[in-house]
Amino acid sequence: MSTDVVVALVSDTWTDAVRRGFYSTADQTLTTLLAEPAVGTVLVADHPRGVASQVRRRLAGDRPAPRRPGLRGVRPVTLRTPPPLDEAALRRRYAGYDRQTAAAARWHGLRRPALVTFNLWHAAHAAHGWAGTRVFYAQDDESAIPSHAPHRAQTLAAYRAIARSGMAVVAVSEVLLERIDPTGTGLVVPNGVDAALWSTPPPQRTPHGAPVALYAGTVDARLDLDAFRALAADGFAVRVAGPLVDADVRAALAAVPGVELLGPRPRAEVVRLAQTADVCVLAHHRTPLTEAMSPLKLYEYLASGTPVVATRLPGSAVAGDRVVWVEPGGDHVAGARAALALGRRAETDRLADVAALSWRARHRPLLELLGVGAGVAA
Structure with a gap:
């Protein structure tokens, strides 16, 4: 019944x-x-x-x-x-x-x-x-x-x-x-993640200059702007894709050389951006709101197969070694460099991650x- x-x-x-x-x-x-x-x-x-x-x-x-x-x-x-x-x-x-x-x-x-x-x-x-x-x-x-x-x-x-x-x-x-x-x-x-969307095979990677660090999500006061500034200053090409809901945060990021604000993007394009980045970034302040979050973008990053650097928060814990954790206010540049060394996830393992995170x-x-x-x- x-x-x-x-x-x-x-x-x-x-x-x-x-x-x-x-x-x-x-x-x-x-x-x-x-x-x-x-x-x-x-x-x-x-x-x-x-x-x-x-x-x-x-x-x-x-x-x-x-x-x-x-x-x-x-x-x-x-x-x-x-x-x-x-x-x-x-x-x-x-x-x-x-x-x-x-x-x-x-x-x-x-x-x-x-x-x-x-x-x-x-x-x-x-x-x-x-x-x-x-x-x-x-x-x-x-x-x-x-x-x-x-x-x-x-x-x-x-x-x-x-x-x-x-x-x-x-x-x-x-x-x-x-x-x-x-x-x-x-x-x-x-x-979780949309398994059909994130099962899309990654596109062929082409050589590029500076390593690309991607943040895909809402642009608001949760973001640790110092982390984005430090990544750009260290030579990362920082791409930020998502709704620009906080005017002050948007202005602060727009003023940083090396940071590109892409604005909202269709979901299929977010998949492509994550799969072609060199490292995905989740840099948040620790607040009562972020402590209680289950960050959807973190799971999508993992589904992309791209290594991740993320602020360690109570609701963000995931098993495995694909995330380099940084304490709130810590060194996201060192974390991003360590994440780069992990390389991309093997495709069979990535698809298993997608199924588990679906x-x-x-x-x-x-x-x-x-x-x-x-x-x-x-």
């Missing part, structure tokens, strides 16, 4: 997932569930948006998940999009979101579906009485995200409510799971928690 599943998104929509190529943790969870034969219908509940936002997005082509075999969508509505600061208003908002989601589940004929909610407020402030197995899937420590500072007290209260509720919690790192401290089932499911392999414990067997093959 199949299990139906409702997936509640954290702050975005099905259309957002399509536009970014199903890249994020929530996106790939949807992909796993939709590919699992033991899952019946997946209902995707978009983040609740205000009436004006709903109209603007619909005019721009935003739509809920399409109706097709095994997939349904719902777009809950609220008066305004930003979460209210008032605790009582926050509870009312997400109780209403839960009612709309439950009504959609009934309308589409889902039978006592499991619930996987990525939405902290939905997990903490709704009853979910219509659902079977209930899971809060934590992707980041939302109390440590700088832009969420106005909601920090509410976030910590939400963690306590989730812990008291006994609902299952899946977290991307042990640090994050410990911060939530659930009284029910707690699982660590690190982020989202399908990572999600096996989640599928077991939802009662849909031992999980799918990697």
Whole structure:
């Protein structure tokens, strides 16, 4: 007998997932569930948006998940999009979101579906009485995200409510799971890689001058700018691919000779950039946010076969000898030089790494928690 599943998104929509190529943790969870034969219908509940936002997005082509075999969508509505600061208003908002989601589940004929909610407020402030197995899937420590500072007290209260509720919690790192401290089932499911994408054979390497050091990810205040400056000063051609979300960090990097800002790139191009680099770089400050992260880019670097130099952080530990670790604020140049000496991973070993790091392999414990067997093959 199949299990139906409702997936509640954290702050975005099905259309957002399509536009970014199903890249994020929530996106790939949807992909796993939709590919699992033991899952019946997946209902995707978009983040609740205000009436004006709903109209603007619909005019721009935003739509809920399409109706097709095994997939349904719902777009809950609220008066305004930003979460209210008032605790009582926050509870009312997400109780209403839960009612709309439950009504959609009934309308589409889902039978006592499991619930996987990525939405902290939905997990903490709704009853979910219509659902079977209930899971809060934590992707980041939302109390440590700088832009969420106005909601920090509410976030910590939400963690306590989730812990008291006994609902299952899946977290991307042990640090994050410990911060939530659930009284029910707690699982660590690190982020993974898209196996089909990263199984692409590496292109033929051509001789080039300076060794290329690649950072592929969001450009924001997490980055250790001194590490990037030092790498460029040592003669590395530093390439930075990813959204430039922090203007100050962008300006600081743009001012460094030897650093090339590539901006956002299609996923297939990120694969090529990583595979053709000489070393991949993960240089972060140690903060409460980065301590709790499961850095997706680190796993993608490993999947590329290129050696890695990375800041040692609690949520970043991986087995093997393909990463040269540097303590926070340490010497990333020496680390990068040591990584260069490792050379590229043999292709058979690289493909084995891709399989082990794949989202399908990572999600096996989640599928077991939802009662849909031992999980799918990697």
